[in-house]
Amino acid sequence: MARESFDKEVQFLRLLALAGGAYSRQQFASRLGISVHTYDKTLRYLKDMRTSLQPLSANQESDLTEGLRYNHYESADPLLLFLFRAKSLKESESVRLSLTITLLQDRELTAKELLDECSDNMPLDFPCPDEKTIRGDLKYLEEVGVITRCEGGRPYRYRAANDLVDHLSDDELLDLYDYVDVMANTQVPAVQGYLLRDTLKKALGKRGFSPETSETHLYKYHYHSRILDEAHLHTVFQAIRERRRLQFLYLSPKKGKNYASKNTNPLFERDTEGSDETTLPLLVIYDHQYGRWYLIGHSSKLGLMKYRMEGLTQIEIGDAVEETQFTSQLARAQEQLERSWVTDTLRPVKVVARFYNPDRAGANFIRDRVEAQGQWGTIREETEATFLYEITVNGIYEIKPWLRSFGSSCEVLEPAWLRKEMIAEWEEIRNNYESVREDF
Incomplete structure (x- = not known):
């Protein structure tokens, strides 16, 4: 896939994930800066790409959002993984490498034996590889850990590197899948985790587990963007x-x-x-x-x-x-950036906030969250019901949404002008709710 084309597909899927079905074709194309014709062509391309990896039902094929995002709890697969796979390899390479890995699943083969097998099994639409190409594929697959070289001298024999999965019991494989599933949805970067999760899911399927077995976590924390x-x-x-x-x-x-888009045609060149x-x-x-x-x-x-x-x-x-x-x-x-909450480089400001502990028994989720997310800020006890948090950051624009996200459990004390801003914002929110009838 060309680099420019991948840029377009990424932005297309980003907007689809954020807006769902809220935009019409014209609005969607306008937001992307492309024509409706290009929009339709891109959508067909994505659906064809998705279908080549996993067939869609008639209903999924006909609906925009469901056609690409057919299962909310598996949204990483249709929106992300197939796009990364399609971007990473040419179509001929994808077919050849997939065939090579399949042939080495249950057998140990030399490069020449693999060449003969590939020549017999390659689809008619694709050229048969030569020995140099096969040896290059084997070297690449060995480097990335997909296959392994067997013991013995020349000619070298190769087999699929399935030892990790094959040597695990069913319970161990399920535990490993659950761990990878949680980590892929909570850690960054995540794409490699999703690819491993996809591989483990296929391994579970080969052992006879139903698809529902792997869908134990209904809550997924991730951003498509x-x-x-x-x-x-x-x-x-x-x-x-x-x-x-x-x-x-x-x-x-x-x-x-x-x-x-790149302005490659002078007849359609535009700023x-x-x-x-x-x-x-x-x-x-x-x-x-x-x-x-x-x-x-x-x-x-x-x-x-x-x-x-x-x-x-x-x-x-x-x-x-x-x-x-x-x-x-x-x-x-x-x-x-030493004192940046994220990337801000404005002048340093000292921020002091009072946090209120939950008025109930059990875990103190307010304190736990401040300790986990408060970066280099310091915490000191004030009363049994409150504690103070102090930090010096470059500007307040990046830390302000974090403070505001605690709602009534956080009170800004310093600086005074930030405290006034927070009061004004909460007053505005309260005024918006005053107009709602009590029996609404």
């Missing part, structure tokens, strides 16, 4: 490791445009909503509050730059810089 944005992580981390600049078209989320950026990537930061990834970079003209990962399109790796330059810019960025 943050998982989709993981498509950029491999490229970004590669650039950071190699100290290379990144070039990309940046579409600011504040402007409401999610996608811009894009985004800006062409060149930056030296330094850090990647994840915001748990909103499920957002941020790229922190350095621009030779503008200095420290912060980008929402969802706005990055048409990413390309550029030239390398000296290690001393990269190290100095990284140290400067870490110094500026």
